[in-house]
Amino acid sequence: MDELLDAIAALVSLVSPEKVQAIAARVRRTSASKAATALPSVVGTPLASTVVEQLAAAWQNTKVGSDELASMLIAASHVYAKAASEQSTELVWTGPTTPFVSARRTEQALLQVINSAEQSLFITSFVAYDVSTIVKALNAANDRGVTISMLLELFQDHGGSITFDAIGKMRTLVPAANLYAWRDKADPFSDGRVHAKVAVADGRMCFITSANLTGHAMEKNMEAGVLISGGRIAKLLDEHLRSLVDTKIVSVV
Numbered sequence: 001m002d003e004l005l006d007a008i009a010a011l012v013s014l015v016s017p018e019k020v021q022a023i024a025a026r027v028r029r030t031s032a033s034k035a036a037t038a039l040p041s042v043v044g045t046p047l048a049s050t051v052v053e054q055l056a057a058a059w060q061n062t063k064v065g066s067d068e069l070a071s072m073l074i075a076a077s078h079v080y081a082k083a084a085s086e087q088s089t090e091l092v093w094t095g096p097t098t099p100f101v102s103a104r105r106t107e108q109a110l111l112q113v114i115n116s117a118e119q120s121l122f123i124t125s126f127v128a129y130d131v132s133t134i135v136k137a138l139n140a141a142n143d144r145g146v147t148i149s150m151l152l153e154l155f156q157d158h159g160g161s162i163t164f165d166a167i168g169k170m171r172t173l174v175p176a177a178n179l180y181a182w183r184d185k186a187d188p189f190s191d192g193r194v195h196a197k198v199a200v201a202d203g204r205m206c207f208i209t210s211a212n213l214t215g216h217a218m219e220k221n222m223e224a225g226v227l228i229s230g231g232r233i234a235k236l237l238d239e240h241l242r243s244l245v246d247t248k249i250v251s252v253v
Contacts, residue, residue, distance in 0.1 A: 004062050004069075007055040012077040015048055020077035023052065024070035031066065032059045087231025092209060095222035106211045107218040109227045110199055111137050117146045117201035122241045124151040124196045128166045128213035135173045142176040151180045151241070151250055153194040161193055167253050180250040197225075203238035205229045 012020055023042050030038040035056035040049040059069060093103035114121060114137040121141055128150075142148055152167050154160025160181070167179050185192050197213075200206040209225030211217035228234055244250045 001062055001064075004055070004058040004064065007051070007058040008072055008076050009080075011048075011051050011055055012073065012080045014051055015043060017077045017081050019043060019048075020073055024073045027070045027073065028066050032056075032062075032064075035059055085230075087233070088229045090227040092207070092225040092227050093223070094211065094218065095220075104227060105218075106209060106223050106225065107131075107133060109207050109209070109225065110134060110211075110218075112227065113199045113201045113205055113207045114138060114141055116205055117141050119145075119202050120147045120149070120238070121199070121201050122149045122151075122238060123199045123213070124194060124241070125213045126153045126193065126195050126197065127162055128152055128170050129215060130169070130173060131213055131215055131218055134213060134218075138174045138177065142174070148174065148177040149180065149241070149245070150174075150177050151182070151194055151196075151244075154181045154183070154253075171253075179253045180245060181253045182250050184249075184251075198237060198241075200234055200238045200241065203235040206234035206237050208237075 011023070015023075019042070023039060026039055026042050027035070036053060039056050040052045043049055043052055064072070090109070091101070091103040092106055092109040093101075094106040097103070111133065114134070121138075138148060150170060152170060153162050154167065155165040156163055158165070158167075158181075167181060170177060171179060182192070182194050197209045197211055198206060205228065207225060207227050209223060211221070211223035211225065217223050
């Protein structure tokens with residue numbers, strides 16, 4: 001049975017729900033012994049045909065009836081489509097590219113998160129320089145009523161580890177932002193740094209990345225990340241960041 005379930009999962013992740021419906025309709029009119037010849041013609045690509053052949057072979061090793069298999073296919077397709085619609089994940093990359101993999105650019109992804117925010121935006125970064133497109137988008141978000149929160153690493157003179165005052169600079173560039181720092185670091189986090197680089201909009205979209213808020217990170221460095229829309233991750237990340245504020249682990253600067 002596991003072999004059949006694996007074949008069903010492979011099929012519904014490869015073809016559209018409409019195509020699964022067509023396969024299920026053919027299954028209802030076919031016995032397991034004839035599936036290998038009757039089913040592959042329903043799909044139109046070599047890869048899909050191979051997966052359908054695997055389904056047919058796995059079906060012959062079970063006692064599952066035609067109606068039961070058809071129902072299993074439709075149910076699996078519905079669950080897969082629903083899960084996919086609730087959360088999508090995209091690869092984000094800045095740096096040298098190849099013709100073989102397409103990915104969103106870091107600046108693109110960050111701007112998408114900022115521009116999508118309707119109520120709240122929380123961004124964390126180790127350092128932040130003047131990236132004009134990001135600053136413009138942040139101020140535009142404020143103008144449409146978005147509450148902006150930013151957690152940044154402190155300047156060395158203020159107890160942090162970076163050699164310039166990124167927080168002071170950001171206060172000048174985005175005056176409306178609520179700026180936070182990680183000052184009081186109890187064991188085992190003494191000497192810790194704000195190395196998390198994330199952006200969360202409304203608890204429904206987040207960007208998790210290696211990139212700081214710098215021009216080099218947006219344009220020149222090799223940086224990797226993921227852009228996640230929907231699902232639980234963005235909500236959990238937003239809740240965690242706000243809990244750090246509420247419990248005063250990070251504090252207003």
